[in-house]
């Protein structure tokens with residue numbers, strides 16, 4: 510049995526990952542969510558460290574941790590917040606929240622376990638606009654953190670960054686077809702990606718964890734960054 514902890518399980522990519530995981534009878538998914546139901550543990554990435562550690566305490570070992578939670582700064586109410594308030598939200602949820610979660614789960618992680626965090630494929634390429642600046646700042650920092658964490662955990666656990674382009678989840682679904690087309694033209698792949706495409710990449714990392722060196726960025730359109 511492969512026990513996989515997944516945060517952000519209620520999101521678009523989270524739901525697609527759960528659907529993929531159901532194809533594997535030997536996988537057990539334990540979700541982490543702000544509004545828990547069923548086989549889901551209550552978790553808010555903005556909680557203080559000790560509360561996150563307490564939420565994880567009951568889990569009896571993990572083979573993988575897939576961190577899919579992320580603050581949505583492009584939809585209301587955060588969309589209307591100031592630049593610095595949006596930055597603060599991304600810091601609390603995507604950065605500090607991910608670091609706190611990983612550090613809480615690490616003592617439970619089995620040797621050879623897999624940790625996945627979410628990057629963004631424009632983070633190092635650069636894209637104009639306030640949201641792009643803020644996501645680049647956040648996902649770029651998370652990517653750099655993951656690479657150092659991979660070095661720290663060498664021989665103990667594998668760490669990957671999955672870096673999609675724009676994925677058609679909550680926010681993308683609210684856009685007009687014209688806005689979608691314009692945004693797609695500014696991405697690495699030139700098109701919107703589906704949550705299932707991202708879920709397939711996550712699935713493959715868990716099926717064949719040794720395919721990529723620990724610390725690599727895995728793009729959804731063309732696999733690992735050989736330079737990174």
Ligand SMILES: NC(=O)c1ccc[n+]([C@@H]2O[C@H](COP(=O)([O-])OP(=O)(O)OC[C@H]3O[C@@H](n4cnc5c(N)ncnc54)[C@H](OP(=O)(O)O)[C@@H]3O)[C@@H](O)[C@H]2O)c1
Pocket residue numbers: 516517518519520521522523542543544552553554555576577578579580581602603627628629630672673674675676677678679680
């Ligand atoms: N969609 C894209 O274009 C895209 C591109 C690159 C990277 N990513 C990253 O991929 C990940 C998943 O994205 P998605 O498109 O599936 O997003 P989504 O549909 O907006 O879902 C976001 C998830 O994060 C959870 N979340 C938000 N704030 C949280 C908090 N404080 N504590 C715990 N959970 C929280 C949400 O839970 P609630 O249901 O409680 O709100 C939801 O499950 C995110 O890290 C995102 O930044 C997405």
